[in-house]
Amino acid sequence: MLLNKSTAAIIGLGALGSLVSELLARAGVNLLIVDRDVVELVNLQRQTLFREKDIGLLKAKSGEKHLKEINSNVKIDSFSIDLNNENINILKNVNLILDCTDNLETRFLLNEFSVKNRKPMIYGAAIRDKGTVMNIIPGKVCFNCIFNNTASNETCDTSGVLNTITSLVATIQVNEAIKILTKQDYENSLIRIDLKNNDLIKLNIKRNPNCNVCKGVYEYLNGKKDKDLIKFCGSNYFQFRKKQNINELRKRLSRIGKIIDNKDFIKFNNIIVFKDRVMVKAKNENQAKALYSKYIGD
């Protein structure tokens, strides 16, 4: 009963978000799903929500369709946006946030939102054959207490990720989500899984007295740590965060080639233009910047 009156936000519909959203939809939880990316062939090894026919579609839109097919009784709201400090208030009415993102920047932003608005959040992440889950509960240990000043030097591109570890992490995230939503006792440790040796360990965590977020300093929510150019994990897309005049670009680009027009974006070759950002498929950052300059401008 508590589950079908709850709404959980799932941020990121990659490997974790795919399975987390499916399991929660099947359990009857209403969902708010957010993803900024499109489905690519390389995603299908682990992103169980998608099929070959979804390639090229927005993950949030395509995911919404599949989730409604799984359970038509749950409410699904989808957002094909790059979650940032200007739009994060779409999460203000959810009961729980599931962090299924692929980058630390969004995690720090979500953590600050969670702490400031006293919303529980479940951090999940995976790389290679390793995974981790941690509940972030208002008034207790926050993500920044543990991960302040850290950076990850491994990505899905450079190290890869097994679909078994992402499934296991997602399953534990959903298990914790159900406990939190149904007011049961939840995990207070950080869970670490290593499938190389099939180890699952629990590490004690405690509040960091020097944690700025716990003291009410919200640098990500205030936009002080925004990045204008980022590369998506496990994909060849680079994102430039800048407002765009889609009508003007539609006219200009259609003069030199074929464009695919969609309600949410226009696509020209390997470039997808949204009203507030541009995604460019390229081999590296320099090529992405060159394509951006050539077709979009400065």
Place this chain on the structure above:
Amino acid sequence: MTIKVFIERYSETKFIDKDVKNISELLKELNVNPETVVTARNNELVTLDAKLKDGDEVRILSVISGG
């Protein structure tokens, strides 16, 4: 003093027989970039300034951000 260290990245256990004051010094000794890891001392996640004593067991875990 002896510190038992498990480095998860390489599934490797080492014994450090040197006087290292805290986690920060231990990571320096092991040539590990402190920005890319979190560290547990006797099964509790601790900050870089956490002190070490003989017999402590340390686990060095990579920061994971994939999803």
